[in-house]
Amino acid sequence: MVRDAVTVSAPGKVLLAGGYLVLDREYTGLVFGLDARIHVTVQELETSKGVTLNEVVVHSPQFEDAVWEYGYRLTERDGGMKVTALRVDADLKLNRNIFVETTVSYALSYIASRTNPMISPTSITILADNDYYSTPADLANGSGAAPRFHNFGVPITKAHKTGLGSSAALVTALTGALLSYYLPKETYDITTDLGKRQLHNLAQAAHCAAQGKVGSGFDVASAIYGSCVYRRFSPSILSNHGEPGKSNFGRQLRDIVDGTGQTGAWDHEIAKQGVKVPKGLRLVMCDVSCGSQTPGMVQQVLAWRKDNPDEANEIWRQLHENNTALADDMKKAAEDEQNQTTDRYAKVKARFHSIRALIRTMSEKSGVPIEPPEQTKLLDTCESVPGVIGGVVPGAGGYDAVSLLIQDDAEVVAKLQSLLMGWKFSSSESGQESGGRVSMLGVREEMEGVRLEKTNQYQEWLS
């Protein structure tokens, strides 16, 4: 049976408020989807006449050596679909793509547990919008012909990520595309609430397994639902299952995704109505080319909180109050369209300041550079540009990025760009030999999450 090709895309993310707090179900995170997407097309794999191998071939044509080939087989004792990397010889051993491999295995296991479809061989193409990786200067400043999907000319492990959450968007788009390709619409429909819930649960399971840890999942949630206020799921839902090939994995995964097992129903919360960006404003993301090690920072902050619960909980309480109020104040400003006075955004501005002050306290007390002095200097300077409402170090903070809420005005963007162009971190603060630089990405917030796309627009990049 020849199936129609399917393409699904999912957005990147920025956790504007709620870093660290969102790891705890007591608190929420304010997460924005971004208009940089990862697009995944699944289509029939053309095999030689008369030869049918159980094969999935995955291409990521923007990178060198980015072809991953897998064999798959349904395992005994309901172990789900075991996926094996093919042609991984001695030299190519390092060229595994754990996120792709795990997602293919999880998605095919779930598909096999839902119906008994013939899992025919497929060819999969991954395309990432250019802003996921630092691009050469001529692309970034708009000179030169910028192709829709830039060829980065390096292996994916050498590309400089800009921190928009490529793995979560990839896992979500790949899972959504596989489910939509193999399952009949009566069984799975990505456009419905149920379809999104199933995709969310399956993508969270695959992403955690590939990462080797259960994080808060805000990145996968926003890849599916777009901008929202997110309350995490209980980590126990994903802490006790086996892996593909182990007996009962098929049943366990189906129970997890459908919320029917011992761990029960999922308890994450997505509030989409809680998030609005006032008309005439936009978010911008600035990539700081130093980079921080998020896992190390998370461990240190959590260890400090454990050792100092009273002090930490008071900061958490105040931060949460301000994070929630930031979302409310942005929403109120968005709805107060009559108010064109200059103080329309006064409350939003004040919230950014309170949040930053609390993050700095958190940094000092925990000894973790969440908003380090160099980032304070950068944010303060950005905030002094007329038309900039406020800014923060997003997510886990550190030297990775800054996010700004600004007036959506070409003049404001140009002023910021020229300020950032000359910006240089001193090497002593950033820990880098040459000192880091900052660049403004072309992305902005996006309300919509995962979506089906028309495959013909990607034709020239498909294998």
Ligand SMILES: Nc1ncnc2c1ncn2[C@@H]1O[C@H](COP(=O)(O)OP(=O)(O)O)[C@@H](O)[C@H]1O
């Ligand atoms: N365009 C892509 N093609 C293939 N794999 C990708 C792509 N983008 C991301 N990935 C996978 O996701 C991994 C990056 O994930 P991670 O280090 O968690 O970064 P991020 O913070 O961007 O999610 C890559 O090593 C690769 O396995």
Ligand SMILES: C[C@@](O)(CCOP(=O)(O)OP(=O)(O)O)CC(=O)O
């Ligand atoms: C600390 C956190 O709450 C937020 C981290 O957000 P980032 O956006 O910094 O994450 P990475 O994309 O992994 O670098 C951890 C979590 O919620 O899982």
